[in-house]
Amino acid sequence: MTDTSANKAPVNKIGDLLSAAVERAVPVVRAIPDERLAAPTPCAEYDVKSLVNHLLQVIVQFQALAAKQDSDFDQSVDYVAQGPDWRERFVDETGKLVAAWSAPGAEEGTTGAMSMPARTVGSMVLLDLTVHAWDLARATGQTYEPAPEGSGVLEVLRESVAGLAPTARKMGVFGEQVEVPGDASELEKLLAETGRDPSWAPAAA
Template sequence: MSTKTSELLTEIAPRTVAVVRGVTDDQLGLPTPCPDYTVRDLLNHLYDVAVNFQGLARREAADWSGKEDHLTEGWRDRFAIEVDRVIEAWSDPAALEGDSPGMGLPQVTVGDMLLVDLTVHGWDLARATGQRMDAPAGVVATGHGFMDRMGEMGQRMGAFGAPVPTDAGATDLDRLLGRTGRDPAWTPATA
C-alpha cells in the first residue's frame, strides 16, 4: 500500500539519505544553517526523527528527550534503514486517519511535519557539508501547505526561526527555507 505521504517521502528520502551518506567524519563539528545544531547534532536529530515518526504513524508516543549519539559504527547504513522503516510506517492508510494522541494534531499534519524535517534538515546538512540537495515540486508544495497551517505555531514553540525574506527570483524551495527561518544563501563562512 501507499499514501500521498509515503509517496512524497519516497521522493525526498533518498535525497536526504544521499546527503547523510556524503557527510565525512571530519565534517561532524561544522556549523549548519540551523543555528542550534552542528552537523553531528543535526544527524542525531534526524536519526531520532526517523525513529520517532515510525511510532507516530502508529499513534504511539514519541520520546524526544534522549540525547544519544547515534553516530557509531555503521551509522550511515542504520540511518538509511530507519528512513526505509519510517516510509513503510506512513504507507499504511490508517497512519493518516484521525488525530495524533501524542502530538494533538491531525495525523496528516504529523506526516507533513516529517516531510518538512527530512527536506529542510537534509538541505541544512547539504549546505553545511558542501553538497547539493534539491526537492521535488510536490514535496515543496506540501511543505508550503504545512507552513501555512503550522508556521506561526512552530515559531512560537521554537521549532522554526523568524522568517527570512527571500527575493522575487527565489525558488519555491528557497521560499520554503526562508519560511522555516533559514537563509537560503547561508554558507559556512556566514555562520
C-alpha cells in the same frame, strides 16, 4: 447521479511524499565526511553530528507516531557514536519511516501527545527530512536538489508551513521569516518561511 471523482485533484499520500524526500536525503547523509561532523550548520544550535542525531531521532520517533504509538523525544541517542555504519542506519530508518507512513490508516485519525491530525504530523516529519537534508548539504559543501516538481513535496510543505508557522515561531521552532527575491525557487521560499537564509554558507576557514 454524475460521478465527479475523476475531476478531483489526487491527494498526495504522505508515504509517497516521504519516499521522494528520502531519495534526496540519503545521498547527502551518505556523503558526509567524518572530518565535517563538527562543522556548523544553518541550524545554529546544531553542528553536523548533532543534527544527524536529531534527524535520526525524529525519523525513529515518527515511525511510532505513524502507528498511533507513543513517542519519546526526551531521549537522547548518539547514533553517530554507535559505530561507522550510522550512515546505513539512516538508510534503514528512513526506509522504515516510509513503510510506517505508507501503512493503511497511517494518515487517518489523530496521533501524538497533542492529538494532532495524523496527516499534519506526517507533514512535519516530511518537513524535517527536507530542510535538514538541505542543512546538512550546505554544511558539508554538497548540492541539495529537492524532490522534483510534480512529486508534490514542496507544494505540500509550503501549505503545511503556512499553517504551522505562527505557532512554530512562538515556540522557537521556526525563526522569523527571511526575505527572498520574487524569483526565488520554491525550495528557497520554503527555507525562508522556516527562518533559514537560503544563501547560508559555512564561514571561510
